[in-house]
Amino acid sequence: MLSANLIEEIKKIQARYHSKKSACMAAMQSVQREKGFLSKDDMTDVARLLEIEPVEVEEVGAFYTMYNVEKPVGRNHVQVCRNLSCSLLGAEHLVRHMEKVLGIKTGQTTKDGKVTLSLVECLGSCGTAPMMQINDDYYENLTEEKVTVILKGLK
């Protein structure tokens, strides 16, 4: 079930476009922001609002990597860049260190649901490598010490 607020927001999004279907991406982003992930039922609700088929929403959810489709993530989604500039400056080493600090492997979530650790491709911040993103925020010029403090400070 989508909240009244979400339905209102999705209606506003539609006004930005020539076609209702264009609102699909932003609508799903709004749902994910409120609920943390996208359930099949929520995607069906989005489809109904936009007057498109549920599969049209589901295929968008499956294509773009930032949609957490039927896959809740921790309150803090830690995404570490594994691309070239970060790798040259020790990203792999940093990831091993983070796995140790968190007690999980990449792709896993801590038991208390606080942190999910993921590896991602380039985040467009190569001049401040190695770097990671936690939810919406970038953390740059990372070192083992810096990462330890950041991870321990997560709520």
Added chain:
Amino acid sequence: MEKTLLKNVGKPDSLTIGAYLAGGGYKAAEDAFKMTPDELIQRIKDSGLRGRGGAGFSTGLKWSFIPKDPTLAKYLCCNADEGEPGTFKDRVIMENDPHLLIEGMIITSYAIGAGAAYIYIRGEFARSAKILEQAILEAYAKGYLGGNIFGSGFSLDMHVHRGFGAYICGEETALLESIEGLRGQPRKKPPFPALSGLYAKPTVINNVETLACVPFIISKGADWFKTIGPEKSPGPKLYCVSGHVNKPGIFELPMGTSLREIIYNHAGGVRHGKKFKAVIPGGVSAPLLIEKDLDTPMDFDSLAQKGTMLGSGGIIVMDETTCMVKTAYIINRFFSHESCGKCTPCREGTTWMTKILRRLESGTGRQGDVELLEDLCGNIFGRTFCPLSDGAVMALRGALKNFREEFVYHVEHKKCMA
């Protein structure tokens, strides 16, 4: 060189329309509305501005392909998908000087007759998107967006459209699909977006840095622009330097500055006293260059002559400790991950190449693997709708051309020589 594109970066309140106006902002847009759209297009043509997203196509010429029919809806899309590994310039503009981009987009929309403009920004740039949305509201409040701008009768709406994790959406037709609410898979060209783009209507797609040049070409003139850099690729350019250098960062320099000057004079040279080994000049799709190539001017034509490309201006420097097999593996893994899956040679080919490179890198390579890689390159290149897998092939061929012995060493000794 006096800073142009980055002149407001680091100034207090540079995000706000107040600070932008105090620095003479939106004056170029006001002047542009005193010109006819045709005069504007001619001005941009005269300036020699070429697209900063990578292709280097003449911006004025691109605008001139838009049909003049006033009854047709037209669109402008700003490509802010900045995803080419090694590139981090557009974010700097958006997060420090959003009104420069918006002003460039207003002028461009007027020149091509677009009634709606979208900024397609990669999903990870949540902060940039928020800043742009706020700046757009400010521009509406001042009457620079909305109805009857500068009393000209021209109206323009502008929106931010966030991607959500897909490198391929930096390809212009995939970007259009994504705005239409579809999976970001490239379209067949022709028809080109200038005739059939967003919602099958005439559309111009320009990169952030390209659009940020536009207000300066209006206020300072086409001749001023042409005085910077080489005759055929003029203007200021944002170079991003990352990897094994002392001072990584973004540097605004005249187009055509040599790699050596950028790496050693601006980025502080190779760090930790190590020796230079190789450099990727324009994002990971661009074939790497070696020591003897360092005096190459960083512009579209000079790099093309060297068999590589300026691309997005993302320079990645590697020192003597770098394993080129591992580098090739990381780059290929990226392309394989980002393949949209539409064309078989790309979808299957990049997956296969990554598998081979992974085993070479981990010391389980087989005799014939290097030849197999070369064979695969030939079966992928030029056989797809878009250039994603061409980029994968070009990058790998560049590495093989200069460092083939390292790949062979991995096969024979099951380890790295670097």
